[in-house]
Amino acid sequence: MNVLMYTLGCKLNQCESEAIADAFKHEGFSVVTDYELADLCVVNTCTVTSKAEQKARRMIRKYASGKAQPVVLVTGCYAQMEAQALEQLDPRVVVVSLDDKPALLNLPKYLVERHLAGFALLDAVRSFVDEPSPSSSSFSYDAATFSFHSRAFLKIQDGCDNACAYCRVTIARGDARSLDADEVIRRSVALEDQGFTELVLTGVNISAYQSNSLGLGGLLLRLLDELGPHMRIRLSSLEPDTIDEQLIQAISDPRVQPHFHIPVQSASELVLNRVNRLYPMQQVRTVIERLRQVKSDPFIAADIITGLPAETDEAFGETVRFIKEMDLSQLHVFPFSPRPQTALYTASDRVPESLRDVRAKELRELSAIQFHRYMSRQVGTVVEMIVEQKSDGTCSGLTGNYLKIAVSDVPESVQRGSLIRIALNYDKQSGHLSGRYVSVIHH
Numbered sequence: 001m002n003v004l005m006y007t008l009g010c011k012l013n014q015c016e017s018e019a020i021a022d023a024f025k026h027e028g029f030s031v032v033t034d035y036e037l038a039d040l041c042v043v044n045t046c047t048v049t050s051k052a053e054q055k056a057r058r059m060i061r062k063y064a065s066g067k068a069q070p071v072v073l074v075t076g077c078y079a080q081m082e083a084q085a086l087e088q089l090d091p092r093v094v095v096v097s098l099d100d101k102p103a104l105l106n107l108p109k110y111l112v113e114r115h116l117a118g119f120a121l122l123d124a125v126r127s128f129v130d131e132p133s134p135s136s137s138s139f140s141y142d143a144a145t146f147s148f149h150s151r152a153f154l155k156i157q158d159g160c161d162n163a164c165a166y167c168r169v170t171i172a173r174g175d176a177r178s179l180d181a182d183e184v185i186r187r188s189v190a191l192e193d194q195g196f197t198e199l200v201l202t203g204v205n206i207s208a209y210q211s212n213s214l215g216l217g218g219l220l221l222r223l224l225d226e227l228g229p230h231m232r233i234r235l236s237s238l239e240p241d242t243i244d245e246q247l248i249q250a251i252s253d254p255r256v257q258p259h260f261h262i263p264v265q266s267a268s269e270l271v272l273n274r275v276n277r278l279y280p281m282q283q284v285r286t287v288i289e290r291l292r293q294v295k296s297d298p299f300i301a302a303d304i305i306t307g308l309p310a311e312t313d314e315a316f317g318e319t320v321r322f323i324k325e326m327d328l329s330q331l332h333v334f335p336f337s338p339r340p341q342t343a344l345y346t347a348s349d350r351v352p353e354s355l356r357d358v359r360a361k362e363l364r365e366l367s368a369i370q371f372h373r374y375m376s377r378q379v380g381t382v383v384e385m386i387v388e389q390k391s392d393g394t395c396s397g398l399t400g401n402y403l404k405i406a407v408s409d410v411p412e413s414v415q416r417g418s419l420i421r422i423a424l425n426y427d428k429q430s431g432h433l434s435g436r437y438v439s440v441i442h443h
Contacts, residue, residue, distance in 0.1 A: 001115070002030045004038035004070070005147070006059055009046025011202045011236045013076060015153035017044045019141035020104050027108035031147045035063050038070045039121055040111075042104075045078035047168045049337040053078050057089060064090035071122045075101045077172035081341070094125050098172055102136035139179045142187055144194065150388045150397070150417045151234070152196040156184050156219070157203025162239075165276045165343035166308065166336065173204050181211035181219055185226050197419040197442055198232040198257075198386050206235065207242035217246030224253050230419060230442040232386070232400065237261045237303075241279035243287045251294055258298035259402040260291055261332075265305045267322030268315035275308055275344065281322065288326050297377060299329045299401035304363055307336040307356025309347040316359055323366060329374040331367035335360045375433050378403065378424045382438060387418045399424075407435035418443050 003024045007017040020042060021031050032038055041063040046052040056078055063072045072093045074086050080098035087095050096104060107128055114124035138158045146152060156179045160170040188199055203209065209216040223233065234257045238247075250256060266272055267281055291298055304319060323331065335356050338345045351359075378401075385405055387397040395414060396406045399422075407422050414420055419442040422435035 001039045002032045004041045007044040013044050015155045015202045016141050018146045019143040021147045022143040022145050023105045024108045035066050041070045041072045043074045045076035047077040064092045071125050080172040102140040151198040152191040153200045157206045157209045160205045168339040176208045178209045181214050192231045200234045202236045207239040217250045220250035240284040240287050248290050257400040258295040261301045263303040267319040271308050271310050271315050274310035301330040302328050303332045305334045306359040307351035309349045330371045333360050333363045379426050382423050385422050405435040410437050
């Protein structure tokens, strides 16, 4: 049987999808990318914005109407919040809540048994969902292989105790909780033993990681002691108010990659207080300065939400000035999307949508300028790159500072997942950076 995985949203969703795909492969399923070939389509949804939900609904309808008439299994944060609405999209749609999502790791074996017993696939999937699931943890995701990435993803944290007034994910995912540090170490070492050269630590809010008295900084220091010299570590989003000196110390290790994503959302303290993000902007500035002190010209990206309640012209101007003054490398811009069940859903001081969208356009244009400035500084540097794809002597991959680079004239010995050293050049024809192969670091 063939299964298709479609994932929306964050690296945590990607991590969980990889583990589910790994479970299907373990039972003999083929993971495909063409829905017309799929018997089962798994849609892992996101509820951060209304656009993410619209895209999920569009893909669900598309898959359900396919010629092969696949079963469409929907899970993730949106499924947790709107199960009934999703089930009504098509008779072939089956919804699995976020609470029951870890049980999907047991679904492939169940389907094989039911298939041998003569059950139709839709009936088998429905019976799996209807039966009481064996107890499982949100940390049951422990993939040994990765279908969609050359890097290994490891979930170390879930949920969030913050109460940001615009955020629906905290409602869907629940309270913050962390994978035991010893288990993080065991899984990380196992992934290194399998030959992976980069480990991506994921969670809803990994900055809130806590195992007994060990925070994220302490965990990183332990990991760095246990892992070898060629195992790179990449961090997903870091909340600015939880980056302490121990974490900065760990980040200074060259194996921790110089790429950081910080959810700033707004540089106006008036707006931050209105949406219940209670930290001073000076703290954010200090964090960025400290990251630059321990890393040479790191790539620092930020989430920005335009049109949040209380965002006046002056408040928006503060955000623009902050981006320029701190020389951020790239912006992930989200027009404010009022989410049901959040404190700001019925806010009376919302910015008109037309103005919100104008501000979003301005920030996206600024992001393009900032990104070009950053890329220009990289010309002539020699960097590490993990190979993600290779074909006919040409490969592409990700540098430590998360630039996607194409490299030609690569030796045959270099394969997907190899760690190589490249020199960065500016390609006038494409207008992008390209790479010149220098040497292999690790296969």
